[in-house]
Amino acid sequence: MEVTMDPLFLAWSYFRRRKFQQCSDICSKILEDSPYDQAAWSLKTRALTEMVYIDEVEVDQEGIAEMMLDESSIAQVARPGTSLRLPGTSHGGGPTAAVRPMTQSGRPITGFVRPSTQSGRPGTMEQAIKTPRTASTARPVTSASGRYVRLGTTLFEYIFHHENDVKNALDLAAQATEHAQFKDWWWKVQLGKCYYRLGLYREAEKQFRSALNHQEVVDTYLYLAKVYQRLDQPITALNLFKQGLDHFPGEVTLLTGIARIHEEMNNITSATEYYKDVLKQDNTHVEAIACIGSNHFYTDQPEIALRFYRRLLQMGVYNCQLYNNLGLCCFYAQQYDMTLSSFERALALVANDEEQADVWYNIGHVAVGIGDLTLAYQCFKLALAFNNDHAEAYNNLAVLELRKGRIEQIGDLQSSYTAAQRSEDAFPEHVDTQQLLKQLRQHFAVL
Structure with missing residues (x-):
């Protein structure tokens, strides 16, 4: 007797194995026979969303429009140590710290490529046109939650990520928030994400702050810090991360956020200390290992840097950049x-x-x-x-x-x-x- 697997279960199996196209195809066949099957609709939208999903927590690069039409800046010349766009001098020690290579925006070359450190803030229109935009994410997806089982949340994710229709996603999130009597923290976070995409950073800040009042969630702290970094308020972002550490002691993503800000402000010594704290919590954290190794190299300690890069090799990291650093x-x-x-x-x-x-x-x-x-x-x-x-x-x-x-x-x-x-x-x-x-x-x- 031949046993056939339930199509929906097979689609879910493909989804769990990250074979999203096969999952979507099976769901489409199910919907041809049962157009109102909410489970199939939900799973298909999730599969299509995962194909193009980008972690919104990561700070993305500023384009030429944000650079030239920045209405959020107050002071034209910020005080030293208070701006990401005008980082201060290096606080790192060592005889070779002064020759650490810099990007065209004046930030030090980091040991780990992130969307915010690919090329920095473009200085001219020509440089901005030649600057490649990246859609990669430097760390695993964090925003998945149990709310995906609801069709409304999967529909929002589909509209926001797959269709990239921020206006309709904003309308859906606003109606859902009103339906929840403004007490649902998840929908407020989605409102904040939409406002951020539209460049309405102060409105996004209000939504994220309101969401934190309802529920303390790590991702909300990361989203709000992202807003403050775009507003060029690194000190406020640092205080927010430390506030988050009070509620979530030892949280790796918050420690990494603090280290990144210190690194972008050219405070390499403090950044290294926080990356070491990251390794105390997660000794396989690639970004922390790479950045500490890079710092040891530029402070005239190549033997110690070599240990960190060899550790990355032992972990299975195998790329051009790693062997290039090993050679040096x-x-x-x-x-x-x-x-x-x-x-x-x-x-x-x-x-x-x-x-x-x-x-x-x-x-x-x-x-x-x-x-x-x-x-x-x-x-x-x-x-x-x-x-x-x-x-x-x-x-x-x-x-x-x-x-x-x-x-x-x-x-x-x-x-x-x-x-x-x-x-x-x-x-x-x-x-x-x-x-x-x-x-x-x-x-x-x-x-």
């Missing part, structure tokens, strides 16, 4: 036998031209360190072949051109000056390039 750590820790093999692995794992350019640039940096200037020149040229806007490669090429012959040779100076100018065009705030240009202009004045 091995070189500065004088483990030369592992340096080139790490860079070879990095080149084998590159996913795009920008990664390829960064790896070749670092190989060129190693070549400079061992005195092989010919290899270094070729590596920097390869870096520019893959990324024509690589400011550091232009800068180092200018230095190599300057070293080629006697200072009095006009040809070498002109080649060096041309490369330095291209570096300045790619990254106007690059300090090393500005110093090199100043030096070259002095040589031209003497000649």
